[in-house]
Amino acid sequence: MRKRFSSGVILLGLAGCGGGGDGPTGVTAPPTPAPPTYTVAGSIAGLKSGGMTLASGPDKLAIPAAATSFTLPTALLAGTAYDVRISDQPPRFTQQCVVANGSGTIGSANVSNVAITCTSQTALVSTLAGNNNPTKQPTGPAAIFNEPQGLAVDANGNVFVADRKYGRIAMVTPSGTVSTFVGATPGQAATEAELAFGYADDIARDQAGNFYVVGKHMVRKISKEGVVTTVAGADEIGFADGPGAQARFNTPLGIAVDSAGNLYVADTLNLRIRKITPAGVVSTIAGGGARGAADGAAAQASFNNPYGVAVDKAGNVFVADTLNGLIRKVAPDGAVTTFAGHVADTDAGDGPGVKATLKQPADIAIDGDGNLYVAELGGKVRTITPSAYVSTIAGQYGLNGFGTTDGVGSIATFRTPHGIALDAAGNLYIGDAGSGRIRKIIQQ
Structure with missing residues (x-):
């Protein structure tokens, strides 16, 4: 009789430790962090007057006269292509601008080597x-x-x-x-x-x-x-x-x-x-x-x-x-x-x-x-x-x-x-x- 009693106590204790019923189900997993994004930027040389507009994908960025640098407004995921171009040149017969290193694919760092050079026209x-x-x-x-x-x-x-x-x-x-x-x-x-x-x-x-x-x-x-x-x-x-x-x-x-x-x-x-x-x-x-x-x-x-x-x-x-x-x-x-x-x-x-x-x-x-x-x-x-x-x-x-x-x-x-x-x-x-x-x- 004593042996059966001891065995029952042990079983009751195990039942009380079970995971069933209405208790909590465990701790919520932390959110997955957003993947990193990177900017596209570059230098501008020689822009004197009138300004210009840059474009890449959906981005359009107005560049004022005398600007020396730019950063596009939209940051991009790794593996995304970019293509910086001049959608509106400075006033014709005054200046002409060209883009170097304007296209590529985002890697694991910001892009900063796009170079825009403007020369005078008469x-x-x-x-x-x-x-x-x-x-x-x-x-x-x-x-x-x-x-x-x-x-x-x-x-x-x-x-x-x-x-x-x-x-x-x-x-x-x-x-x-x-x-x-x-x-x-x-x-x-x-x-x-x-x-x-x-x-x-x-x-x-x-x-x-x-x-x-x-x-x-x-x-x-x-x-x-x-x-x-x-x-x-x-x-x-x-x-x-x-x-x-x-x-x-x-x-x-x-x-x-x-x-x-x-x-x-x-x-x-x-x-x-x-x-x-x-x-x-x-x-x-x-x-x-x-x-x-x-x-x-x-x-x-x-x-x-x-x-x-x-x-x-x-x-x-x-x-x-x-x-x-x-x-x-x-x-x-x-x-x-x-x-x-x-x-x-x-x-x-x-x-x-x-x-x-x-x-x-x-x-x-x-x-x-x-x-x-x-x-x-x-x-x-x-x-x-x-x-x-x-x-x-x-x-x-x-x-x-x-x-x-x-x-x-x-x-x-x-x-x-x-x-x-x-x-x-x-x-x-x-x-x-x-x-x-x-x-x-x-x-x-």
Whole structure:
């Protein structure tokens, strides 16, 4: 009996030590630590003005002028690829930057050897054609123009000039030889149709090689073969939207065409921006007819003699709002904002967006990267980056800047540069209205 009792006590003790029942199940394991991440950084040498934007994967980093280093905002896991590139260069014709050691795969340490080097670029201005000597002929290698304004360039590098007071479209070859493409050649007998062409204020070229010209309150089309037809308007002042023949304009001075064939017109004295569809229907996309500088939706916005227009790949229309000294942006929904410049008499020079000064911007060209190029009646040629930083390419203000001097940057002088266009290589052409010359600007 004593032996059985002892055995029972032992069994009871073992049962009391068991892990069953409602008691705790044990200690929770600690969390797994997050894997380490590493940064991508590097050096910057020679960045003087305007800044730039770097990109790698989803990262975009704005780099200010005079920066000497950078670190991308997103840290990366080991084994992740990176590819640092320049998505927005500094202002063209001023600097060019390149990246070394920009791509690779993250290892077990921060990356710090990406190197960006920026070198200075200059704008060289030369005279392609024209002079203000009245004894010269209107065609040939020593031709004259009479207020050359708007310009367009074809795929072969020929420059087509809206030769305003001669009422013609002139063609300038890459070697500088001038001929009359459409309209009357001054000093020669002309047909009634040639004489009727009248003033030619601006010209644009579509992807099919057709040209569009504004002048005499009309928008006209010139086929590749030189056949002229009226797209919209009539030889009378007015304001009306609608089908081409019913539409009316008041001294339109600027025209641009998008990739879909829509035309955009700076209807200067109506203080509006107009759109013409490929079917010839005219509508007003911005401006309510009041003189001013108000931003806002479509008709709520106001302009002060807008001269030039350009359109980007996204359908944004940029307007040279001449007497306000502004570059305005019209979004596809009609919302108008001030992109660059400010309404003031003081000269703040180059700089970011609305802090910069522009003096009577008259025409705009735009490249495939979204950079704007502006001809100012005040005597300068400017460039504006997609982030709205304004820089001077060539020319100068004041009496010292009123001339015909060729040369580099601010050494060059103009006489009321009015028109501007780009060729496929990125060279600029200026309709220097006051000097009767076509000027060419190359980057070197």
